[in-house]
Each structure stands twice: as structure tokens, then as C-alpha cells.
Amino acid sequence: MQHYDVIVIGTGAANIVTDAALAQGLHVAIVERGSFGGTCLNRGCIPTKVMVTAANRIREIKESRRIGVTAENIRLDWDVLSKRLWKKIGESAGIKSYYEKFPNCEIYCGTAAFAAPHTISVTLNSGGNVMLTADKIIVATGAHTNVPSLPGLEEVGYVTSESFFGSSYPEKTYGSLILLGGGPIGCEFAHIFNAAGTDVTLIQHNIRLLPREEPSISAHILHSFRRYGIDVKLNQEPVSVTRCGRLKVITCRDRTTGKLQEISAEEIFVASGIRPATDLLCPAKASVRMDKRGYIETNEFLETTSEGVWALGDVNGRAPFRHKANYEAEILAHNLFSHHTPETWRWADYDAVPAVTYTYPETAHVGLTEADAIQRGFDVKTAMHRYSSTAKGYALGYEPGDEDDGFLRLVVDRKTRTILGAHIVGPEASILIQPFINAMMGGTHTLQPIHEDIASPSVRSLRANHLTRTLPPNSIAAFNECMTPHPSLSELVMWTRYYYDHK
């Protein structure tokens, strides 16, 4: 049995915590069952955005006719695109060799499972098993696709984002494709494949695409998708899958009328949501509590119900975005490994977690929708401003009344005139949302307990003191502690704190 100061399970956002522990000279064990770098680098944000950027270019060129730019034979070169994205994915191998250089770091390539409090059993990928103990254990095991149990699906076969950026990556784009799911993954891939020339059908269970967006934004994306030729079928319950020659066929039932229809394509891409990677982890053996869906419950300091165990990122079920996982990892690095006393600990505030979907056009939001704000008892005032009303919007080609004229929609508290939410659909929405994030995360915040019963003695006393924390908008810390949608160009300007930390 090997003892460590810290065990970190997962090498996505958790690497921020690992780095902080190593910098303190602590003895750290990393356990990783797959590729170093986790979802974002290997099969998530980065490879999809390499593809989305190429798809955007195609779409922009096609749309540029209105401003006097025309081009013939615009097409996506699958080989060039594939080469670029696999080159980027390949870079994540460097993360493992980086950690191998630390004398105070041990790497275990295998699957971690709790065996008892403070004790982890690792089933090594190379065979065999080791037992590890540690004072502190950080769980950052992420999530994976939640494949629906649909009769015939396993027999006929399908891809997910994991297998697509793995053994199922196609040599050329599909002739036709069904996307099962109309959330961010389904919509981003629908945009990518539509631009690549694939005949795309998107089957969505909900009555809206991107149901977490403001309804007007969902409607805008739906309209754009249909204009580009994506066949969107809303409010559908897939009931079975069969094969017909070289095509895969999904039978769907309309959830209102009950009408059945068959949809066929070369491939089925399942993007129907995610589930936490806790199935192999046995958290209960260390009294780490999970919710009904298997997500590990954490408080505002990322503590779990087990003393000495913290959980961050997708596995805790709060906003599955890379920038949110990084935010939590930085809080833990600060609180646990920077010699800070509890009085200066940071805590997580989830009121201003931004979300961007990289469709064409992009959508971005932070804060509450109008419906959420009303439900929370605010007296709400909303306002809308369109791209066409600005000089740059006109230059981009938008005129009042254009069906694709994007907009900003603001949700404001009528009494205090505080911004409760900002929602954008249109070019560069991922960048335009940043000032709203900074405004909402800046200023003075009071500690809001999450899961009151999860509390170490330090957290109990911090809560009793009703702590507040102020982020002056022009401070370097404010730049760091405000989230930045990942991967957006706002990261170029929001890097400030890192620069000064290293000078």
C-alpha cells in the first residue's frame, strides 16, 4: 500500500490542482484510465471547434453574397481538416510526459475505485491492481455519453463523440447522417456535417433545439438550421433502430400526435446527453454521496460528504463546461495548495457560468432566462437589440427585417436595474458575452451555502461568518476569476492574471 499526500483521479481540468500540489513539493499520485488531457482536448471542445471553425468559414462564404462577395466550388477538404484535428489531439500525449518528469509525481494508468475512506484501488491498464492511500483525494473523472436503450441500436451500431474522435473516425464525411439529440453536441455536429456536404437529419426529443437557451434563441437556430437544409425533427421519441441495406433506420414517434415515421442514413450519431463517470468509481465505499443520477454532490468549496475528498468538473453535475471545471480547479488549487488560511479561501459561485454553443450563428448566454427570473420572483424587464441596428451589423450584411438578423436579449431586475441575464445569437456571440460575465461576477458576493450538510469544520465557521468577497473590476484577480467561455477568443484578453503571476 503506497501512501501519498494527494491522489488526483482524472487528467482534464484536474491538472490545475495537480500542478499546484506538485509546486508545493507534495507527493502526488495521478490516476488516469484513458488519454491524458481528458474530454476537452481529446474528444470535446478542441477537436469540435477545429471542425466548427472550418464549417463557419464555409457558411460565411456562402452568406457573403449579400455583401458582394461570391465564390465558386466552396467545399470542405476533409483530409486537411482531419490532419489538423488529429495533430491537435496528438499534442495531448505531451501531458503525460510532462508529469513523468516530476520526481514527486507517480502516474498510474488505470481505473480508480474507492476501496475505503482515503483508499483507492487502481486496476492497471497493463494488468494487476495496486492500492493507494492519501490525505487528500481529488475526483475529476468527468462524464460520458448517455446512450439511450433503444431496441436495435446496439445491433445496428452508432457513433458517439467518444468513438467519433476514436476508432470510428470516418475517412471521408458521411453521405447522410442522423444526429440523435438537439443539445449543444447534436447542434454543433449538425452544423459541422451540414457544411461538409452531408445530408443531415436531427432528431430531437424536446419541442425545442437547445432547450437551455431563451426560446427566441432556440427558434432562431431552428430557423437557420432549416434554411441551411438541415432536416430538424422536433418532439420525437425514437422507438427502434433497424438496418436496410447500407442504411440505418430509426423509427420515431411524434410525442404529441403519436404518428410514426422512419428516418434513414448511413450513420447514427448519438448526442442525447451525458452521465457522470462514477459507475466504476464506487464512491459509496468512502461515503461520498451521489445524487439520483450518479453525480457526486459537492458544496461551494467542492467538498464532498467524505472528509478529505473533493470533486470538480463534470462529475459534480454543475454546468458541464470546461471553463466551469477550470474555475473549480483553480478554487481548489488556491484553497488546498497555496498556503491560504480558510479566511481567504475562495468559494464557487454558479450564478454567472457562461454557456456558448458553437453553431452558425453562435449562441451565448450568462445568467437567467426571462422565465427563470420570473420563477425566482423577480419583477423582470427585458429588452432586445439587433445586429442590424449597429453600424458593424450593417457592414456584416444585416438589415432590419432580415430573418437571420441576430440579437442581444437582456433580462433586468426592474427594481434594482441589475442585469440578471444576457442572451446573444449571432456572429461572435462567444466574444460579445464576456462583458456581461465580468459585470455579473465582479463586485461584492456573499457566500451562498450549497448542500448545507456538506461542511468541514472550517467551512462551518466560514458560513457562520456570512463571508463576502469583492472583485474590483479593474483587478487582475477579477480577470482570472471571471469565467471565459472555452474555447473563445476572449481567452486572448482574459489571460491577464496568468501573465502577472509569472512576472
Ligand SMILES: Cc1cc2nc3c(=O)[nH]c(=O)nc-3n(C[C@H](O)[C@H](O)[C@H](O)COP(=O)(O)OP(=O)(O)OC[C@H]3O[C@@H](n4cnc5c(N)ncnc54)[C@H](O)[C@@H]3O)c2cc1C
Ligand atoms: C463533443 C463535446 C464538445 C464539447 N465542447 C465544449 C466546449 O466547446 N466548451 C466547453 O466549455 N465544454 C465543452 N464540452 C464539455 C467539456 O469537454 C467538459 O465539460 C470538460 O472536459 C470536463 O472536464 P473534466 O475535467 O470534468 O472531465 P474530463 O476532461 O472528462 O476528464 C476526466 C478524466 O478522468 C478519466 N477517468 C474517468 N473515470 C476514471 C476512473 N475511474 N479512473 C481513472 N480515470 C478516470 C477519464 O479518462 C478522463 O480523462 C464538450 C464536450 C463534448 C463531449
Ligand SMILES: NC(=O)c1ccc[n+]([C@@H]2O[C@H](COP(=O)([O-])OP(=O)(O)OC[C@H]3O[C@@H](n4cnc5c(N)ncnc54)[C@H](O)[C@@H]3O)[C@@H](O)[C@H]2O)c1
Ligand atoms: N459549446 C459547448 O460549451 C459545449 C458543446 C458540446 C457539449 N457541451 C456540454 O456537454 C454536455 C452534453 O451535451 P449534449 O448535447 O449531449 O447534452 P444535452 O443534455 O445538453 O442535450 C441532449 C439533448 O438530447 C435530447 N434527447 C435526449 N434523449 C433523446 C433521445 N432518446 N432522442 C432524441 N433526443 C434526445 C434532449 O432533449 C436534449 O435536448 C452539455 O450539457 C454541454 O454542457 C458543451
